[in-house]
Amino acid sequence: MSSGQLSRRAFLGAFALGTRPAVAPTAPPAKPAATSVSVAGTAPAASGQPKSGGTLTAGKLGDVANLDGHYWSPNAGLHVWLAYDTLARYDANFKPQPQLAESWEVSSDLKQITVNLRKGVTFHSGREFTADDVVWNLQRALNPKVTVGIITGFFGQDPTFTAKDKYAVVLQTAQPWPTVFDMFHVVNMLDKENTDVASNAQTKAVGTGPFVFQEWRQGESMRFTKNKNYWQTGKPYLDEIIVNVRKDAQALVADLESGASQLVYAISLQDFVRLKSDANYNAQFLTPPAGMYQIQPNVTFKPLDDKRVRQALNYAIDRKRIADTLLLGLVAPQDLPWPASSPAYEQAKNNLYAFDLDKAKSLLTQAGVSNLELDFVHAPTLPEYATIAQIYQADLAKIGVKLNVKSMDIAALFDVIHSQKYNGFYTLNDSWTAMEPASTISVGASLNPKINNAGFKDAQYTELAAKAAAEPDAAKRKELYSQLNDYILDQSFGMTIAPTTSRVVAKKSVNGLEFRFNDVMYFGNVWLS
Structure with missing residues (x-):
């Protein structure tokens, strides 16, 4: 199966009929299997082309528990996930799109997946991202002591991971793995040389993602800067993201309306509804609900x-x-x-x-x-x-x-x-x-x-x-x-x-915001007008 060409459900349907999905990379997108799957997950487009530069100041309720990229913390992506990429990412129609994985082939029994990696990708440390890194990350994500069993659950039965060569990894399971693309979508790729393998008590967050982690002031803020060597040419657009931690929803709204923040997550529903009718803001729900x-x-x-x-x-x-x-x-x-x-x-x-x-x-x-x-x-x-x-x-x-x-x-x-x-x-x-x-x-x-x-x-x-x-x-x-x-x-x-009513409100000047299907926002395409 070529990457990014069938929706997850279309893929599963084809597999159920005993056929092996195979679509050329230039094929048009497949129609979603369920019409209610499409989302209003991207902010309305602004006039003009995306432009680079600027600092996005965001606010959220409560701090993260730790800095581990394999630990799930409900902060809508306003935390260390900004520093990481995954193997693939679902688009609005549940089609897996290539990220660190450039393409993949799936066996007819759905027990073996060969992942072909994108070449020339580097971690924020400068080290090249290779098949050995994928094997290390997938093995680490199986450890419930690190993930508290959450990310670990995305894997098929008795999985093994083998580096076929420098840029190819073979994943094998004892039973069919129909949900493999869910795993591709959520398991972050961490730099093994800057991560404690057996603990989630990290002091660093080093990945290949669009933003480089700079600082965590516990209970106060996080700061990220542009990855100038990002594999997606010309991205990210933003120079910096600052995420401020607030203790109550009223403080978030005050920040937004005073201009101290350009984007806030998880304000009260009453304020969300009020601001949704204000032409100065874009207010979005994640649809369909992710939780x-x-x-x-x-x-x-x-x-x-x-x-x-x-x-x-x-x-x-x-x-x-x-x-x-x-x-x-x-x-x-x-x-x-x-x-x-x-x-x-x-x-x-x-x-x-x-x-x-x-x-x-x-x-x-x-x-x-x-x-x-x-x-x-x-x-x-x-x-x-x-x-x-x-x-x-x-x-x-x-x-x-x-x-x-x-x-x-x-x-x-x-x-x-x-x-x-x-x-x-x-x-x-x-x-x-x-x-x-x-x-x-x-x-x-x-x-x-x-x-x-x-x-x-x-x-x-x-x-x-x-x-x-x-x-x-x-x-x-x-x-x-x-x-x-x-x-x-x-x-x-x-x-x-x-x-859930996962929600974000941003100034009209914030463009390109996307929601992923695991209650996380993606900032790689965000730009300020």
Whole structure:
């Protein structure tokens, strides 16, 4: 298969029919398999041609947890991901486009992928990027101690990686790997000579990306400068990006309206709607949603190990109120994480846990639970989290459940949820839902059967997820997704509330901004007019 010519779903459909996709590099783009997949992910074009120069000052809520390019941190790409490239990147129609991989060939059984690398690419250190670097990065990304199991989940079963020559890598798996391009899209290529192989406690961030990491002032800001030796000739356009950390959404809006920032991420929805109607700004949602608002229980903490208790607490979530009031009706409530464009989407199952405090109380009684007291932890990375906690706290109080709401910075939150040290619930959006559902399940910190923030483990769930991840036939995979949906709903170890409302507002002078399908923005094409 030649690179960048078929959409992911068209590729999978061709494979399911027993054909091997092969399209010439000059072929026109294939039509998307689902019309709802296309996105309004790029800012409206400005008149005139892109021009080089200038500093983009951006703002976001909360700091990053660390500097590791293989560690997933929900900061919309306003962090060290600016310094990295991936092997390929999906365009708006889910077609993988060449990045560090110039082309690739896939075997008819989907168990072997030969990746041909772009020549002449160098790391920010000046060292040449080669096949050995790809092998090192893919092997490192398999280590759950580094990735907390998130990026690791993008890989097929029992993968091996071999440098065929200086510019070619062979990837092999024991089972078919239908989601391989999801991995191409998200696994950053780090400079092995400037990265600790076994730890995510990095002090450097050295990649091949459009911007060079310069400084991290913890709790305050990050600074990146133009990669003058970038492999994409003439890019990036910007000379510098400064990312300022703010503690609340009001400060972000103040920065934007005063001119201190040209772009802000995750302001309040009320301000987003207000500024969207202002001709001085471009306000964008990521469409389709790349994740979901959710609440997740720690199933290792009694009595949350009892499925009936988790189901009771699932019925106590007033999703409709949260969607209609807090999220301003911009998204609909749903019990499952999938957007309508997903092959796992099932509208009929999205209202199983309609708000019902009587049913919640009855289930708690059946489980012999009374005078229950739980913690609810969250980070201030989105202004909605605190309000979700308050709504849930008030409703649970009506059935005799006390909820202690605690806010903490993102690094502290990651520490407690990754090791199940929270005595109740947390809320934090999970990403990846716009990708193939098998990837979402294998990768998401909330649904991963091997390692998840709930501490949930079950052989049946692991088996179902593994079957879906290795099933090349789209129709059969869809059947498996339906079974997984039933299982996720029944076990209630991950409680979806609604699709995410990932949002950014920028001055009209900011052009070329793009969203990727993993809730990350891409700045390589951004320019200032």
